[in-house]
Amino acid sequence: MLIRDSSERPRGTLLKRFPVPRSQGLSPGSRVRAGREWPAPANARRLRTLQVYRYDPEGDEGPRLDTYRVDAEACGPMLLDALIHIKNTVDPTLTFRRSCREGVCGSCAMNIDGTNWLACTRALTETDEPVQVYPLNNLPIIKDLVGDQRHAFAQYELIRPWLRADTPAPDAHERLQSPEERARLDGAYECILCFCCTSGCPSHWWNGDRFLGPAVLLQAYRWLADSRDEATGERLDELEDPFRLYRCHTILNCTRTCPKGLNPGWAIAEIKRMLLERNL
Ligand code: SF4
Ligand code: SF4
Ligand code: FES
Secondary structure: OOOOOHHHOOOOOOOOOOOOOOOOOOOHHHOOEEEEEOOOOOOOOOEEEEEEEEOOOOOOOOOEEEEEEEEHHHOOOEHHHHHHHHHHHOOOOOOOOOOOOOOOOOOOEEEEOOEEEEHHHOEHHHOOOOEEEEOOOOOOEEEOOEEOOHHHHHHHHHOOOOOOOOOOOOOOOOOOOOHHHHHOOOOOOOOOOOOHHHHOOHHHHHHOOOOOHHHHHHHHHHHHOOOOOOOHHHHHHHHOOOOOOOOOOOOOHHHHHOOOOOOHHHHHHHHHHHHHHHHO
16 A cells, blocks of 8 residues: 555554664664754744654754644645745745655655655645654665665666666667557656655665665666666576565555556566566
8 A cells, every 4th residue: 555645554553753863772862852842933824743753863962853833824734845945934944855856856755654755745634633744764864864875876877777678779869669658668767766666675774785675676676677788697696685675575566656657566476477587
């Protein structure tokens, strides 16, 4: 089940603070303490409360959860609008990434009410009260809601995500595909590399140094499925590894949390099928 709305979170099985409650098993210095309470604006018509993770690794203090109150009538309808409103009018030190504001750049991925999603495509009306906002799980924090994605992008680079073909491109036109060949890319080319899936994948938490994770494996499948690419065997050789691919245990957290509605778990299973078929 894809979790599009905070109310759709399966409360019996998924913790509010995913993957672990914010103070469980952590050293005292890492525990998230209650932070600053910002006052509600005067004459607010529709008050919403946001509890937002704050942490500056260069400072002397551990992480904290600040509480902001915003008038939802004074900002746009999305959670990202509320965060921008806070940054512009309440607290300019709040740090988060954003660019397109319409779900195509992947910058504003964060953990909202316990599941990963894009802040620009999660309406305030689809969040809990108070809404809890944390950075994506399992990334070193640069500041507040900004996680360090260098490792994720290094893994992406590892699969060499570009067309590999020895046949020269035609002079008169692009490398052509039939409609059927083009359709095989559906469900893969739409990935915006937000890494909601990879940061929600338990196998990547435990073996992220060697397991490529769902986002990168979906991209690997995108090139395996491309009729114009001529390096299928080479790409499969590179993936046939107990850790890079086979650490996926089909838990499907990735598929439940993809804000583009993609199915990395299926793509990973397709890669395993291709490897099995060529080894028969
Ligand atoms: S299906 Fe595989 S890649 Fe997706 S969350 Fe589960 S283990 Fe991770
Ligand atoms: S598969 Fe979905 S969740 Fe994963 S990086 Fe791509 S768009 Fe984001
Ligand atoms: S700001 Fe680009 S996806 Fe949200």
